[in-house]
Amino acid sequence: MALNQLFDLTGQTAIVTGGGSGLGRVMALALAEAGANVVICSRRKEICEEVVKEIETLGGQALALALDVTDPESVVQGVEKVVSQFGKIEILVNNCGTVFEAPAAEMPLEQWQSMLNTNVTGTFLMCQAVGKHMINSEYGKIINISSSIGFKGTDPEAVDSVGYTTSKGAVMTLTKDLAVKWGRHGVNVNSIAPGVFTTGMNNPEIPGTLVNKAGDFIAAQVPVRRLGRDSDLAGAVLYFASTASDYCTGQILVIDGGLGAK
Template sequence: MSSAKLFDLTGKTAIVTGGGSGLGRVMALALAEAGANVVVCSRRLEVCEKVVQEIEGLGSQAIALALDVTEPASVRQGLDQAISHFGKIDILVNSSGTVYEAPATEMPLEQWRAMMDINVTGTFLMCQAVGKHMIENEYGKIINISSSIGFKGTDPEAVDSIGYTTSKGAVMTLTKDLAVKWGRHGVTVNSIAPGVFQTGMNNPEIPGTLVQKAGPIIASQVPVRRLGEDNDIVGAVLYFASTASDYCTGQILVVDGGLGAK
């Protein structure tokens, strides 16, 4: 098989949660450019519809769905709509996530629960629903977005969110366990662990974000001497979504400019 065909997603259909903004939007566009039909989901339908317009401008097909990953009924309804429209689902990218910063001694329980609910339970519910469909079809590619800070503790002056780091560590373990359980059914489950990117929750134009507070300092510590940019995530998602990764499952691909290697 040629290298071009290894990454060709023509005829495949992908669901991207959190696809209306940030890295979710970037990955949705990348999958569309590779030939996939894309179902763009988030709780905010209007932002998803804008991404659909971008995808259609590329000549690909897409639909927007309002979907709450923490609600089983919403997940089921969204999956039914996606299958009704495109016939099947081949790729799932779980990119929905939230973060709240506070010292561990002061972390509000409701915020802890929100991070666990969206980042962990939401990822599981999507994997569960879409995974069942993929197992029936004996084919599927699941990509869970975790974080490089899910591997270890973080300096509170950088990221002070015990709930976020804990939830992203849980996503990694969820990924590995599902990979072991579902590999025999033709379903691969992998995770991308981004470092600090200048997008989404780290938009430098939003006061209080990590990049806005300490972007230059962090960049100076990254071995490649810069923060992540949109295109830096594209290769990773296309690899895990395509035939190129058929013999790769249960893996965490860190995309952090080498910061975790220090």
């Protein structure tokens, strides 16, 4: 295959959960630029519609969908709608996520459950609903967004959310297990583990976010001496979404400027 076709997604269908904001928006735009028809879904359809407009302005095709990943009915209905509209789904980016900070000893059970429901069960429900179609068509690329803080313990002064770190570790294991189970069906399952990016849940303008509290301090610890930018994720998502990664599955690609290497 010619090198310039390796990353070409023309005519393929991609779903990006949580694509109406932050990192999801960035990845949705990258997939659209590579030629995919992108379905952008989350609970707030209106923010997804804004990204659809952006993609259409750039000449791409996209669809906004209201979908709650924690609700099995909403997931199945949403996925069926995509299949009936586009016929197939080649790419799924499980990006949506939620975080709530509180000391571990006081973490409210409902917040723990909310993080596990959205970040782990939601990812699993989407993999299950879309995976069935991918297995039938013997082709699929699933990309689960975990986090660099899902590998190990985190100082409470940095991110005080035992539910979040636990959920992101689980997303990595889910990724590996599905990769092993579905590799024989032509479905690749990989994960991107972002470090600290200056967007979404780390928006520096929102009081209390990690970057708002300690952005300069963290940037000084990062070997490349800066926080993550939008463009830092585009190449990774295109690699995992395209035939370029056909022989790569069950992997966690850490994009953290080298922080985890220390």
